Amino acid sequence: MARIYFDHNATSTLRPAARAAMIAALDAGNASSVHAEGRAARALIETARAHLARAFGVKPELVVFTSGATESANMVLQPALAGYACETLLIGGGEHPCVAAGHGFGAASPVALDADGRLDLNDLRARLVDVVTPLLALQAANNETGVIQPVTEAAALVHDAGGVVVCDAVQALGRIDCSFEATGADVLFVSSHKIGGPKGVGAAIFSRRAVMPAQALLRGGGQERGKRGGTENVAAIAGLGAAFQEVCATGADEMVRLGALRDRIEADVRALAPEAVAFGANAPRLPNTLAFALPGLPAETLVAALDVEGVAISSGSACSSGKVAPSAVLAAMGIPPEISRCALRISLGWPNNEPEGVAFATILARVRHRMQRR
Structure with missing residues (x-):
């Protein structure tokens, strides 16, 4: 069997439609040029922008293309917005490093998580008392555990306090x-x-002009209507547009299928290792994500052993640099360090199938047995 890739929360496999769109756009001109080649490039960008704008129910000018999530976070997490002057930054206790470190505030105040990894709304209420124009940064779902956050409820509290989410x-x-x-x-x-x-x-998407940054993070030639300078990556934007279109068309059915596969894998892990700990199992989770630990088996050793066996998964405590570091989200959930050090993450994507899930259980059993013997 070919290698099994179960790390789609890190990077998902490139969709054929995205690859085709990128190849077709590689010869496009500079989208700022007024000649035919430039207009063709501009059309590719605006087509992708229109897809996102339509799906999110906003005007196209409220969609700003960026180089990805890190740039987007640095762009939008600023005190000075077009219609707001935010004095306090609150962040969820399990936010991605691009949020925790990628902002323009002097410091961020983390809001506690409960034992299931969801934002503690009572702690948020307490932190909003006497706060002037707060800005809350809260992920829709955690990248390690897959736990879905109560963004709607948190947003209502922040809006009552005159803030932005x-x-x-x-x-x-x-x-x-x-x-x-x-x-x-x-x-x-x-x-x-x-x-x-x-x-x-990637893209930053704004509900209205008042929540756009007062000043561009990247200043230069005035691209993206002055909100993000620099020549646009036409091929990448075209690829994003194609992938997004496919997700809109197939995503719901895909998640039902992957949710069933995730549940099958989780049941197999529990049957193999009754001592296994599944993180966030009592909370709503992304259908494609399973975070768990096999106590006594260090994550970095198990990930390496599975890699040799042809399986790609990640450690729940791996940071963006690839170095093993303590998991901030598991710590915020109160998970003991000896369990956190064993944290693993399986994240499924569009190419994964049931035979891979069956094979994974067999491979994990073999690797676990070998490690326990040692």
Whole structure:
């Protein structure tokens, strides 16, 4: 059997439609040029922008293409917005590093998580007392555990306090409804390579002009209507547009299929290792994500052993640099360090199938047995 790739929350496999769109766009001109070649490039960008705008129910000018989630977070998490002066930044206790470190505030105040990994709304209420124009950054779903956050409820509290909500929808896009209507957020940002598009491109999507940054993060030639300078990556944007179209057409059925596969794998893991700990199992989770630990088996050793056996998964405590570091979200959930060190994540994507799930259980059993003997 070919290698089994179960790490789609890190990067999903490039969809054929996205690959085809990128290849077709590689010879496009500079989208700022007024000649025919430039107009053709501009048309590709605006087509992709229109797809996103229509799906999120906003005008196209409220969609700004970026290089991905990290740039988007740095762009939108600023005190000075067009219609707001935000004085306090609150972030969920399990936010991605691009949010925790990628902002323009002096410091961020983390809001606690409960034992299931969901934002503690009572702690949020307490932190909103006497706060002037807060900005809350809260992911729609956690990248490690897959736990879906109560963004709608949190947004209502923040709006009552006169604040703004920025939602990291990177893991949610194509997996659950992360529209403005569903989340109640004011700003969303997404990343292409999580849905089978190319790496290095994403978008910040604004519900209205008042929540756009007062000043561009990247200043230069005035591209993206002055909101993001730099020559647009036409091929990558075209690939994002194609992947997004496919997700809109097939995502619901895909998630039903992957949810069943995830549940099958989770049942197999529990049958193999009754001592296994599934993180966030009592909370709503993304259909494609399973985070668990096999106590006594260090994650980095197990990930390496599975890799040798042809299976790609990740450690729940792996940071973006690839180095093993303590998991902030598991710590915020109160998971003991000796369990957190054993955390693994399986994240499924569009190419995965049931035979892979069956094979994984067999391979995991073999690797576990070998490690326990040692």
